[in-house]
Every structure is written in C-alpha cells, then in structure tokens.
Amino acid sequence: MNNADVAAALAEVAELLELKNESGFRIRAYENAAKALSNQTEDVRSLVATGGLVKIKGIGSGIARTIEELLSTGHIVYLDQLRSEFPEGVRRLMSVPGVGPSLARRVYVELGVTNLDEFRVAAEDGRLASLPGLGEKSAQNVLRAMERVNKQESRVSIGKAVPLVEELMDALKDVPGLDNLVPGGSLRRWAPTIGDIDIMGTSTDATVAMGCLVSLPQVRQVLSHGHTKSTIITDNGLQVDFRIVEAEAYGSLVQHFTGSRDHNIELREFALSRGQSLNEYGIQDVKSGTRMSFSDETSFYAALDLELIPPELREGRGEISAARARRLPNLVTLGDIRGDLHVHTEWSDGTLPIEAMVDAARQRGYEYMCITDHSGGIGVAGGLSEERILQQIDAVHEVAGASSDIHVLMGSEVDIRRDGSLDFPDQILERLDWVVASVHSGFNQPEEQMTQRIIRAMENPHVDAIGHPTGRLIGKREPYAVDMEAVFAAAARTRTALEINSFPERLDLVDVHARRAKDLGVMLVINTDAHAPIHLDNIRYGVAMARRGWAEPANVLNTKTFGDLCDWLKRDGP
DNA sequence: GCCGTTTTCGGCCCGACTGTTTTCAGTCG
Numbered sequence: 357m358n359n360a361d362v363a364a365a366l367a368e369v370a371e372l373l374e375l376k377n378e379s380g381f382r383i384r385a386y387e388n389a390a391k392a393l394s395n396q397t398e399d400v401r402s403l404v405a406t407g408g409l410v411k412i413k414g415i416g417s418g419i420a421r422t423i424e425e426l427l428s429t430g431h432i433v434y435l436d437q438l439r440s441e442f443p444e445g446v447r448r449l450m451s452v453p454g455v456g457p458s459l460a461r462r463v464y465v466e467l468g469v470t471n472l473d474e475f476r477v478a479a480e481d482g483r484l485a486s487l488p489g490l491g492e493k494s495a496q497n498v499l500r501a502m503e504r505v506n507k508q509e510s511r512v513s514i515g516k517a518v519p520l521v522e523e524l525m526d527a528l529k530d531v532p533g534l535d536n537l538v539p540g541g542s543l544r545r546w547a548p549t550i551g552d553i554d555i556m557g558t559s560t561d562a563t564v565a566m567g568c569l570v571s572l573p574q575v576r577q578v579l580s581h582g583h584t585k586s587t588i589i590t591d592n593g594l595q596v597d598f599r600i601v602e603a604e605a606y607g608s609l610v611q612h613f614t615g616s617r618d619h620n621i622e623l624r625e626f627a628l629s630r631g632q633s634l635n636e637y638g639i640q641d642v643k644s645g646t647r648m649s650f651s652d653e654t655s656f657y658a659a660l661d662l663e664l665i666p667p668e669l670r671e672g673r674g675e676i677s678a679a680r681a682r683r684l685p686n687l688v689t690l691g692d693i694r695g696d697l698h699v700h701t702e703w704s705d706g707t708l709p710i711e712a713m714v715d716a717a718r719q720r721g722y723e724y725m726c727i728t729d730h731s732g733g734i735g736v737a738g739g740l741s742e743e744r745i746l747q748q749i750d751a752v753h754e755v756a757g758a759s760s761d762i763h764v765l766m767g768s769e770v771d772i773r774r775d776g777s778l779d780f781p782d783q784i785l786e787r788l789d790w791v792v793a794s795v796h797s798g799f800n801q802p803e804e805q806m807t808q809r810i811i812r813a814m815e816n817p818h819v820d821a822i823g824h825p826t827g828r829l830i831g832k833r834e835p836y837a838v839d840m841e842a843v844f845a846a847a848a849r850t851r852t853a854l855e856i857n858s859f860p861e862r863l864d865l866v867d868v869h870a871r872r873a874k875d876l877g878v879m880l881v882i883n884t885d886a887h888a889p890i891h892l893d894n895i896r897y898g899v900a901m902a903r904r905g906w907a908e909p910a911n912v913l914n915t916k917t918f919g920d921l922c923d924w925l926k927r928d929g930p
Numbered sequence: 931g932c933c934g935t936t937t938t939c940g941g942c943c944c945g946a947c948t949g950t951t952t953t954c955a956g957t958c959g
Contacts, residue, residue: 381942385931416932454948456957491950541959554959580947580958587947587958597959599946612944617959624943629935635944 357430358837359393359400362423365432366390369422371447372438374457388414391618393423395673397840397872401427445471453501462487476502500577507593513830514897515860517543517550520594524553524574531568533559536606540613541597544667546900548863549830552587552595554613562600569598605637607650611657612636618672619665626676627660668903673868687903688882690896692915695724698769698792698823698855698883699892703748704729705737706887710748710755716889718762724918726765726790727752731779733771734796740768742784749787763918765789769823774798774805776812778819785818790925792855792883794823795836803837810838811846820925821853821881821913824864832861840869844876851927853879853913856905858898859891870905879924880905881913 370386392414393400403409404427409420426432442464449460449472463469466487467478476499478484485495512520521539528537534557538544541554559565563583570578570586579587579595586598601609612620612635624634633640638649639659650656654664662679666687669675678684699713700706706713710727717725729748730739740748749766756764767790771779778785778793785791793813801809813819825843826835847854854873857864862885865873870880882898884891902912909915916924 379931382931384942388932414932418931454957458956489950489955493949497948552959582947585946613959615959617943620959621943628943633944637945 357401357427359396362400362426363390363394365426365435366393366419366422368447369432369435369438371450371457372435372442374450375442375446375461376438377457377461385414385416386419389419395868397844397868399839399841402841443470445474448472449475452498452505454497455501472502504589504593511549511551511831512594513549513860514543514546514863514900515894517553517594520590520592521553521555524590524594524596525555527572527574528555528557528569531565531572533561534565534568534600535559536603538610540599540610541615544614545616545670546668546897546904548860548866548901552597554597554599556599556601556606556609556613558603558606558609559600560602562602565600566598599636601636604649604651607652607654607656608634608638609636611650611653614667614670616671619670619675622672622676623660630660632660666903668900669906671867671904673871685906685908688899688907688909688912688915689903690899692909692912693722693882693895693899694917695722695726695763695914695921696884696886696892696895697726697765697767697790697821697881697914698728698857698885699725700729700769700885700887701727703727703744703751704734704739708888710752712889713886714755714759714762714764716886716892718759720892722762724763724765724921726767728767728769728790728792730796731768731770733773733779737796739771739779742780745780745784767791769794770819771796772809772813774801774809776809778813778816782816782818785816788818790821791819792821792823793819795827799827799833799836801836803839806836807839807842810843814843814846814850814852819850819852821855822847823855823883823885824857824859824862825854826864826866826869828862828864828866830861830863835864840872844873844878847873847878848876851879853881856880856882856898856901858882858884858894858896858901860894860897863897863901865901865905867901867904870902870907874905874907874911879913880907880911883914 366386367390370383373383392412404424409415410417422432446460446464449455467483469475469478479495479498485492521543525537537557540556542550543553566586570581570588574590575588576591577589584600588596590596599613627634631642633642638647640647657664663682663684665675665679696717701710701713702708730737732739732741752766767788769792772793772795828835854865856870873880882902884894886892
C-alpha cells in the first residue's frame with residue numbers, strides 16, 4: 357500500500373460521491389487530498405507514524421483518519437458502502453468524454469445500464485435518446501466519444517505532442533486575422549504527458565478566425581465551435597482547444613489557459629482574499645466593479661503583487677506563496693547545460709561510432725560529454741565485456757586526444773545486478789571518468805530489496821550517478837517499487853548524483869522527486885541517454901522536468917564548468 | 931471535508947459551449 361494506492365482510494369471516494377450527487381465541496385476535498393498525497397515523496401506510512409499527515413494542505417483530521425483506517429485494516433468502510441451502491445462499471449461510464457456523473461447516474465437508475473457495453477447498446481437502440489432532456493445528438497456524441505476512447509487516443513507523451521503542435525502551429529500561420537498564436541496548457545507547463553492541446557491567440561474578428569480554424573484540412577471532427585472558443589480533433593487524433601480574445605486581454609488569456617486547474621483555482625482564491633476576481637479577460641475589483649486588462653502575463657501577476665511565475669511551476673504546489681514572498685527559484689535553463697553525461701555509441705546499443713556522437717555534442721555547443729555504453733549484463737543491449745570496455749577506454753582516449761574544442765570523458769552505464777553489486781569490477785570502474793549505475797532487470801523485486809539494491813550501488817565509491825532512478829516507461833511500465841526517501845538520503849550521504857533522464861518516455865526522475873532531491877541537498881544531473889545524435893535534442897525535456905522540480909543551476913551537476921565538474925568528481929566517497 | 935494575515939463558522943474559481951430547451955443543467959478546462 358503506497359501513496360499512489362491511497363490516493364487512488366481517495367479519488368474513488370470522490371468519484372462515487374459525484375455519482376451520488378453529494379456536495380461538490382466534499383468531492384473536491386477528497387480530490388484535493390488524493391492530489392496532495394500523490395505530490396508527496398515521503399511514504400504515507402511514515403507520514404502516519406510521525407503525525408505528518410494532517411500537516412499536508414488538503415488533508416484534515418477526517419481524511420487523515422480515513423487513511424489510517426485504510427493502512428491498518430486494508431479497507432475503508434465508507435468506500436465499501438459507496439461501492440455497494442453503484443456497480444464498478446457505472447463509475448467507468450464517466451471515463452467517456454462528455455459523460456459526467458449526472459448522465460452516468462441516470463442511465464444506471466433509469467435504464468439499468470451497468471457497464472460500457474450496455475451503455476453503447478443503449479445509445480445505439482434509441483433508449484438513451486429517449487431520456488427526457490436528451491436526444492439523438494447526445495446519443496451520437498456518446499458513441500463517437502466511446503470510439504475515441506477505444507482507439508486510446510488519450511494522453512500522449514510530451515515528446516510526441518511537441519512536434520505535432522509545432523506542425524499544427526505552422527499550418528495556423530496562414531489563418532487570416534489571427535495573431536500571437538501560442539500553445540498553452542500542460543504543453544506550456546512541459547508536463548510529461550499531454551491530454552489535449554490548448555492554442556491561444558488574438559484577433560480583431562474572432563468569429564471569422566474561429567470559422568477558419570475549424571475548417572482547416574487537419575480537422576477530423578469539430579467537438580464545439582463558438583465565437584471565442586472551439587474544440588476540434590485533428591487527423592492524428594489530438595484534441596485541440598482554440599481560444600481567441602482581443603489583444604488587450606492577451607496576458608490574462610495566456611495565464612488562464614496555461615493553468616493548471618489547481619494553480620488557477622488557488623490563484624483565484626488568493627485573489628478573492630484580496631477582493632479581486634480573476635477570469636480570462638482580466639481582473640475585477642469585487643467592491644468597485646472596476647476591471648483591468650493585461651496584454652502580458654508579467655503585468656497580470658504584478659497586479660496581484662506576485663512575481664511572474666514560470667509556466668513549469670504552475671501546478672498548485674506552493675508557487676503562489678513563493679511568488680508572494682519573492683522567493684521563486686531561479687530556474688535552470690537550457691543554456692545553462694554544458695555537457696551530456698549519458699551517451700551511447702555503436703559499441704553497445706547506440707547507432708553511431710564514438711566520433712559521430714562527439715561531433716553531435718560539439719555541434720550543440722557543449723563543453724564536455726561522456727561516452728557511457730552498457731555493461732555486459734544487458735545482453736539485449738550489446739553490453740560490453742570487460743575485455744571490450746578496456747578496448748573502448750583506449751578508443752575514447754584516442755578521440756579525446758584529437759578533440760581540442762570539447763572534453764570527451766570515458767564512462768559506463770553499468771548495470772546494477774539484483775543484489776546491488778555492479779557489472780564491472782572496481783579495477784575497471786576506477787579507470788573510468790564517470791559511472792552511471794542503472795537498474796535494467798528484476799523490476800519486480802520487493803521494495804525493500806530494490807531500495808537496498810540501489811543504495812548498495814551508490815555506496816560503491818566509483819559510482820557517480822544513478823541513471824533513470826525509478827525505471828518507469830510512460831504508458832508502458834510503472835516505476836519499480838522503491839523507497840525514494842531512502843534513496844535520496846543515501847544519495848546525499850554518498851554524494852551520488854541522481855539523473856533526470858530526458859528521454860520523453862522516461863522523464864525519470866519526475867518533477868516531485870527532483871524537487872525533493874533538491875530540497876535534501878542531492879545533486880541532479882540532466883542527461884539524454886542518447887542512442888543517436890538526434891536524441892541529444894531531448895535535453896529540452898529533461899531541463900523542463902528539472903524546472904518543474906524547482907531546480908536551479910547549482911542543483912544540476914552538468915551546469916558546472918569542466919573544471920568544476922572535475923573538482924566534483926574528486927569529491928570524497930562514502 | 932477543509933480552512934483561516936478579517937473568520938473555528940461560513941465560505942469554498944470562473945466562464946464557454948452544447949443540447950434540449952424557451953431558461954438552464956451538464957460538462958469541460
């Protein structure tokens with residue numbers, strides 16, 4: 357039973373309360389508690405033990421008791437009661453876009469529908485359309501939405517979304533009268549996965565511009581089409597929301613549409629406490645009714661006496677109080693990165709020779725880079741034997757000697773075996789400039805074992821960093837069970853860096869982990885794990901994740917100059 | 931159910947669009 361399990365139980369309570377048409381405020385309380393818990397890196401069990409649970413904003417005494425009940429008995433009596441009122445499938449009906457708690461409840465109560473299959477039949481045979489207040493269009497919309505769900509056109513990784521949006525933005529350039537186009541939402545916040553794309557702009561004639569947008573050739577389906585807001589599905593299955601306002605309100609529009617929901621709610625609550633009401637058109641003084649418009653975000657936040665909050669921080673995780681106190685972090689930027697310390701070549705599972713990868717790093721203006729091919733334990737990745745890595749050491753040194761404009765380091769991504777020992781003996785590791793240790797097997801080990809395995813690797817004085825520390829693959833593999841608090845403590849103690857792996861499918865560490873690591877004094881390192889030159893460009897995703905984790909340049913190892921990096925590498929081991 | 935730099939009670943973000951309606955509830959972001 358970990359934080360995610362408990363959060364899921366609380367979220368289920370919220371969903372069932374929605375079905376019951378309970379007070380929206382109670383529902384939000386459970387939703388907020390679930391979210392607050394999943395933003396915690398400290399294990400819920402230790403939070404209970406130390407009494408830290410109620411100190412978390414959004415968890416009060418009531419929900420704290422519920423969590424304790426779940427941990428001690430494995431059940432929440434209240435949740436079991438709620439479950440007995442609605443078959444499991446009824447809750448699932450709400451996963452269909454456009455189907456909320458009201459409709460789900462009605463089709464269950466009035467039509468006896470208990471799952472998605474029965475729902476489809478009811479939509480097809482006319483029973484859904486026959487309900488008072490509904491009609492044929494509603495039924496058709498349900499059927500089309502179910503089709504989309506089946507095609508799994510839901511969330512995509514940011515690595516897929518960014519190129520698609522860049523392509524779409526290019527197509528939008530020619531829409532007449534449309535200016536200042538910019539993507540917003542989770543994409544602008546660089547969230548690891550994107551549900552739908554938000555695109556904002558200004559126009560003197562929004563109606564005409566909207567008409568052009570919804571009739572673009574890329575549009576497969578129009579979900580809604582209004583004067584200032586439209587929603588479409590593109591031919592590659594992406595949902596795109598367009599929002600247009602007049603130029604004078606552009607600042608508040610961009611702010612409004614960058615979100616997140618939690619950030620916006622907290623910001624509006626904060627504004628209300630100051631007697632101001634916020635919306636996408638500006639700020640209204642509640643008493644006098646005076647309205648202010650903002651053409652840029654800086655002046656919008658300034659009108660609330662707040663520093664400009666970078667989009668990556670707008671997740672409702674304390675950024676508003678930090679902005680009030682003028683204590684926002686000075687976030688690391690792409691330009692701060694001086695080198696890539698996790699790069700593969702054809703010596704293991706990369707595609708190109710050492711020289712080509714060095715060249716690619718050179719072209720990106722790096723001061724240094726490190727070759728880190730796999731060790732032999734990774735059979736499928738063509739890992740190097742001891743004999744082969746000794747040869748590669750010579751090969752890399754040769755390339756390094758011939759490179760005057762970039763420092764080329766020789767390293768390894770050494771496999772952490774199931775018992776925490778490493779795939780190369782110390783006599784080899786000590787000859788390397790840089791060692792990334794990673795888990796590539798035995799993902800199903802119990803948490804205690806996995807935690808000790810990683811800590812043991814960190815205790816090896818030759819290990820400089822842990823690669824992709826939680827092992828997750830977005831949409832494919834959950835993170836392995838590991839006590840991250842213990843990993844952070846060991847990383848701080850052994851002065852081992854933790855990687856933010858920039859591969860869009862990994863993005864590991866994730867933001868909340870990166871932030872916790874930073875707070876505990878753990879050094880981060882942003883690497884691409886490149887297997888081909890183009891992968892080096894993924895660094896932007898890793899930097900974005902670091903920014904979402906509130907990281908400053910001083911928290912990121914590869915912002916150091918080569919000289920400072922060398923000094924760091926000479927640090928004392930455990 | 932949670933929360934408090936006016937509050938331990940009385941609040942709790944805000945607006946656009948749709949479908950089926952003659953005025954609004956539901957859903958979404």
